[in-house]
Amino acid sequence: xxxxxxxxxxGRGLxGRGLxGRGLGTHRGGSTLGKVEGSGGxxxxxxxxxxxxxTFRTRDPAHDGKTVGRLGEGDQNGKVSEIKKKIQSVLPGGxxxxxxxxxxxxxxxxxVVIVGGGVIGLSVAYWLKRLEKPRGAIRVLVVERDHTxxxxxxxxxxxxxxxxFSVPENxxxxxxSVEFLRNINEYLAVVDDPPLDIQFNxxxxxxxxxxxxxxxxxxxxxxQRQEGAKVCLMxxxxxxxKFPWINTEGVALASYGMEYEGxxxxxxxxxxxxxxxxxxxxxxxxxxxxxxxSSSSHTETTSGEEVTLKRIHEVHVKxxxxxxxxxxxxxxxxxxxxxxxxxxxxxxxxxxxPPGTLQGTKLPVERRKRYxxxxxxxxxxxxxxxxxxxxxxxxxxxxxxxxxxxxxxxxTEEEEPDPGNxxxxxxxxxxxxxxxxxxxxxxxxxxxxxxxWAGYYDYNTFDQNGVVGxxxxxxxxxxxxxxxxxxxxxxxxxxxxVAEMVLDGHFQTINLSPFHFSRFYLGEKVQEHNII
Amino acid sequence: MAAPRAPLHLxxxxxxxxxxxxxxxxxxVALEGSQKKGRSLLQxxxxxFYDVQALRxxxxxxxxxxxxxxxxxxxxxxxxxxxxxxxxxxILKQGGAVKFQGKEWIRSDAHGHxxxxxxxxxxxxxxxxxxxxxxxxxxxxxxxxxxxxLQSLWLQRCPHVDDWCLGRLHPLANSLxxxxxxxxxxxxxxxxxxxxxxxxxxxxxxxxxxxxxNPGLTRILVEEMLPSCQVLGADWAQxxxxxxxxxxxxRASPIPA
Numbered sequence: 001x002x003x004x005x006x007x008x009x010x011g012r013g014l015x016g017r018g019l020x021g022r023g024l025g026t027h028r029g030g031s032t033l034g035k036v037e038g039s040g041g042x043x044x045x046x047x048x049x050x051x052x053x054x055t056f057r058t059r060d061p062a063h064d065g066k067t068v069g070r071l072g073e074g075d076q077n078g079k080v081s082e083i084k085k086k087i088q089s090v091l092p093g094g095x096x097x098x099x100x101x102x103x104x105x106x107x108x109x110x111x112v113v114i115v116g117g118g119v120i121g122l123s124v125a126y127w128l129k130r131l132e133k134p135r136g137a138i139r140v141l142v143v144e145r146d147h148t149x150x151x152x153x154x155x156x157x158x159x160x161x162x163x164x165f166s167v168p169e170n171x172x173x174x175x176x177s178v179e180f181l182r183n184i185n186e187y188l189a190v191v192d193d194p195p196l197d198i199q200f201n202x203x204x205x206x207x208x209x210x211x212x213x214x215x216x217x218x219x220x221x222x223x224q225r226q227e228g229a230k231v232c233l234m235x236x237x238x239x240x241x242k243f244p245w246i247n248t249e250g251v252a253l254a255s256y257g258m259e260y261e262g263x264x265x266x267x268x269x270x271x272x273x274x275x276x277x278x279x280x281x282x283x284x285x286x287x288x289x290x291x292x293x294s295s296s297s298h299t300e301t302t303s304g305e306e307v308t309l310k311r312i313h314e315v316h317v318k319x320x321x322x323x324x325x326x327x328x329x330x331x332x333x334x335x336x337x338x339x340x341x342x343x344x345x346x347x348x349x350x351x352x353x354p355p356g357t358l359q360g361t362k363l364p365v366e367r368r369k370r371y372x373x374x375x376x377x378x379x380x381x382x383x384x385x386x387x388x389x390x391x392x393x394x395x396x397x398x399x400x401x402x403x404x405x406x407x408x409x410x411x412t413e414e415e416e417p418d419p420g421n422x423x424x425x426x427x428x429x430x431x432x433x434x435x436x437x438x439x440x441x442x443x444x445x446x447x448x449x450x451x452x453w454a455g456y457y458d459y460n461t462f463d464q465n466g467v468v469g470x471x472x473x474x475x476x477x478x479x480x481x482x483x484x485x486x487x488x489x490x491x492x493x494x495x496x497x498v499a500e501m502v503l504d505g506h507f508q509t510i511n512l513s514p515f516h517f518s519r520f521y522l523g524e525k526v527q528e529h530n531i532i
Numbered sequence: 533m534a535a536p537r538a539p540l541h542l543x544x545x546x547x548x549x550x551x552x553x554x555x556x557x558x559x560x561v562a563l564e565g566s567q568k569k570g571r572s573l574l575q576x577x578x579x580x581f582y583d584v585q586a587l588r589x590x591x592x593x594x595x596x597x598x599x600x601x602x603x604x605x606x607x608x609x610x611x612x613x614x615x616x617x618x619x620x621x622x623i624l625k626q627g628g629a630v631k632f633q634g635k636e637w638i639r640s641d642a643h644g645h646x647x648x649x650x651x652x653x654x655x656x657x658x659x660x661x662x663x664x665x666x667x668x669x670x671x672x673x674x675x676x677x678x679x680x681x682l683q684s685l686w687l688q689r690c691p692h693v694d695d696w697c698l699g700r701l702h703p704l705a706n707s708l709x710x711x712x713x714x715x716x717x718x719x720x721x722x723x724x725x726x727x728x729x730x731x732x733x734x735x736x737x738x739x740x741x742x743x744x745x746n747p748g749l750t751r752i753l754v755e756e757m758l759p760s761c762q763v764l765g766a767d768w769a770q771x772x773x774x775x776x777x778x779x780x781x782x783r784a785s786p787i788p789a
Contacts, residue, residue: 201722332634383724401745
């Protein structure tokens with residue numbers, strides 16, 4: 001054991017060549033540390049390995065057992081005590097004091113690294129920990145760049161949840177998520193912490209359709225009812241009876257969600273997930289992913305084509321406000337970075353290839369800025385106001401008890417604002433949001449904007465629906481992003497789906513195979529007709 | 533980690549001792565603030581041993597499962613005797629009272645026993661349900677919603693009736709004329725907003741709701757929402773400043789970030 005320690009103390013360079021071991025074997029007269037001080041002559045002292053190395057290499061019988069003079073007489077004591085101290089600190093029981101505190105660094109190894117600590121990332125972490133067998137089997141690390149969530153879509157979201165989608169998988173995701181929210185204190189209960197109150201308003205969504213969209217709305221409602229959502233269709237006459245403050249001019253049909261639809265507080269859900277996930281043992285790191293270290297292997301497909309599969313081995317996490325980074329060895333990476341998922345995918349090498357091939361298919365998720373305005377209208381609609389989405393795309397909902405309303409509108413492709421910052425354009429409200437809303441609700445002709453903010457959509461430019469599942473070529477990167485504005489309302493269900501994919505290899509409860517990455521290459525759009 | 537100090541409680545106080553009895557959760561909500569003293573041995577152990585933590589989590593789950601068990605559907609009775617009988621059986625089993633059309637109130641006695649005569653009247657609809665203090669939750673409402681001719685529903689002091697349940701009451705819109713939600717600790721103004729479906733409601737009691745943030749204003753808004761309904765609730769003058777020294781409540785909702 002002492003000899004091993006000596007090898008360590010003397011550095012790896014010598015060891016690497018493998019000569020030291022043999023050198024030690026050949027030196028004369030036992031060498032012990034005890035012989036260092038005050039020993040006359042170098043023969044048999046622990047410095048011998050250096051000399052035997054030299055001896056071994058040159059095989060010069062004249063130098064056998066003697067030093068070459070590399071270590072002069074005078075240096076000997078100083079170097080000796082230095083190296084002795086180093087060895088003693090490395091041996092078990094020695095005090096290894098690293099020069100600074102490293103507790104802010106992520107661990108060196110982690111089974112799963114989740115890039116992004118928003119509601120989707122935390123939901124995946126929660127379900128991974130909940131569905132793992134046995135308990136404590138998987139080590140999960142969540143890397144989040146901004147612990148204040150100042151730009152995260154979750155925190156800036158309006159918080160609506162609905163089942164009125166046209167794609168059946170979206171409806172199922174939303175249904176499970178709403179049940180999760182209803183039972184949130186059973187799922188996210190932490191012993192000794194107060195129960196969560198997500199402040200759910202069960203007021204429902206009211207989608208209005210003009211003549212053109214009426215047929216699509218009817219078929220959508222049929223699909224929704226089949227999946228189990230409680231939606232009813234209303235004619236303009238019924239609308240006027242129920243909500244007399246609506247101007248039904250131009251409305252041909254309306255669909256109203258009676259149950260399980262409404263809005264809630266997304267920050268509460270985020271904090272609840274964070275608290276629970278920390279109690280389950282997920283590690284958090286305040287840092288940014290800057291690099292993936294991966295390896296490639298070439299294989300042939302069944303049709304004989306050459307294909308390059310990549311596997312990520314390390315994630316380099318750069319610590320905030322520092323140049324320091326930590327390479328985290330991982331088995332899986334989950335891309336839940338929301339509006340920044342495109343950049344993370346590029347880092348991993350997704351989309352590096354000739355366009356038109358699978359290697360060249362980028363992740364089509366980009367940041368899009370959306371505005372939300374809060375206004376006060378003293379004569380506005382009352383407590384029964386649902387979340388109204390007009391046929392023109394403008395939407396609003398009641399906020400609180402004081403006649404305040406939140407609303408906005410999705411801009412058309414040409415009017416897309418620059419997503420570089422989160423500055424609000426108030427002219428957009430004047431030109432694009434107010435006129436359709438004032439036309440729909442005449443009381444809104446007199447209103448006063450109290451405040452406004454902007455947030456990002458992780459907008460999927462291909463078909464405005466999420467991307468869930470592994471990448472076909474980068475085999476250990478999983479996506480859970482691209483939800484284009486309805487990520488919050490699908491987060492619990494998507495988290496469970498990704499956890500099932502990771503732990504079992506296939507989806508078990510909700511089948512999200514239509515949301516696989518390969519649809520971007522194959523061109524199969526899963527178009528959602530009701531994007532707000 | 534500065535854990536809140538609490539007396540010796542096996543599980544979180546809100547779920548534990550407070551939920552027994554009629555005043556259940558409403559009492560527990562008031563007491564919660566005073567529980568933060570004395571670091572308990574169990575909490576100390578739970579922080580250090582996975583077994584103790586698992587035990588506490590299990591006990592918490594048991595509380596929850598108990599409520600679920602009480603709200604299970606009685607499908608056999610529903611198939612055999614009809615939805616009205618099944619609903620009545622459900623309420624009586626929980627400890628409430630039922631009134632069939634043209635008959636007297638049927639109540640369970642102190643031991644939870646009741647006569648099963650009502651199973652004979654198969655087509656007679658249930659007219660009124662008194663579920664005061666019962667542990668009805670979202671699941672249990674299934675049995676109540678099948679009572680299509682229910683006119684009067686009293687859910688006073690039910691500890692598990694919350695906003696989600698109120699969003700579920702719309703199938704009773706045609707017949708329901710009287711609804712009482714007094715004293716329910718989990719109902720807030722957000723759930724009350726979904727009562728506008730109940731067009732035939734004539735009497736609504738929303739007094740004494742601790743989770744409603746602004747009782748006076750809420751009452752006014754509910755009155756506006758249901759014009760033909762008499763709303764019993766907090767006095768609208770409550771919360772108005774009585775003198776220059778009293779701070780008036782901020783009526784407008786806080787602006788979200």
